[in-house]
Amino acid sequence: MKFSVLGSGSRGNCTFVEEGKTRILIDAGFSGKEIARRLASINRSPEQLRALLVTHEHNDHIAGVGVLSRRFKLPVYANSGTHRAAQAKVGKLFDRREFSTGGRFVLDDFTIHPFAVSHDTADPVGFIIKGGEHSVGYCTDTGRVTKLMEHLLGQCHGLILEANHDPKMLRDGPYPLPLKQRVRSSRGHLANGDAASFIRGLTGDSLRALVLAHLSETNNHPDLVRGIMEDLFSRDPRPELILATQGNAGPLVDLSSY
DSSP: EEEEEEEOOOTTTTTEEETEEEEEEEOOOOHHHHHHHHHHTTTOOGGGGGGGEEEEEOOOHHHHHHHHHHTOOEEEEEOHHHHEEEEEEEEHHSSEOOOOOOOOOEEEEEEEEEEEESSSSSOOEEEEEETTTTEEEEEESSSOOOHHHHHTTTTOEEEEEOOOOOOOHHHHHHOHHHHHHHSSSSOOOOHHHHHHHHHHHOOOOOOOOOEEEOTTTTTTTTTHHHHHTTTTTSSOOOOOEEEEOSSSOOOOEEGGGG
C-alpha cells in the first residue's frame, strides 16, 4: 500500500492512495491541472485514478472535484450532507456515489471506513482505508479528537493527521478575532499540542509513517511541529515523520517497505 499527500493547507488539500491497481484521491482541493502536475511528480496520472473520496465541502478540499470527475469519468464518494453542500461548487459529476458516515464500503482493493470528525461543515468525515495487509488513516479538519478516533486510528500503519496551529502564534497573529475563535473552537482545527496528545494516546504499535498535515502558513512553523512530535517517540523503531507542505507533493510512502 502506498500513499502521498499531494498538498495540504488552507489553499488546497489532496492525498493519493493506492493498493495494487486501485488508485484514488482523498479530496481534490487544487485545480485539475495542478493535481495532474503533482501526480506526475510521483509518477502517477489522473487517467490511472479509480475514484475520488470527499471529506467535506470547503473549497480547499473540493476545488478540483467536479472537473476531475467529468474529465476522467471518476465516481465521487461522499455522504449525503457533503454532496448536497458541495453541489453548487462542483457542478454535475460523472457519477455521484453516497456512503453513510460510520458505514464501511468496498472500492475494488480497498475497504473504506468513513468516521465522523468535528468541523464547521454539513457532515465532515475522516477515513480509514485498508488494502492488503496495511491501512492508512486520514484525519484532518477537526477541532477535537475523540476516543473513537483513537480506537479507529490506533491500528493504522500510515496516519495523516492535522497539526494546524501553534496557539501563541494564532493568538498574536493577524487573523481577525472571529476567525481566531473559529480556528481554535471544537469545530475548527487541531493545535500542535492536540495532535501530539492524540499521538501519545494511541495504544497500538503498528504506526510506521506519520504525516502531519494542514499546517497553517500564518499560525504555525514546521520547526515547532517537528520539535513537539519528535519528543514523543522514544520507542524503536520510530515511525517516519513527514511534514506535508502546501506547495509540493510529499514522498510516495510505501508501507510494505517498513
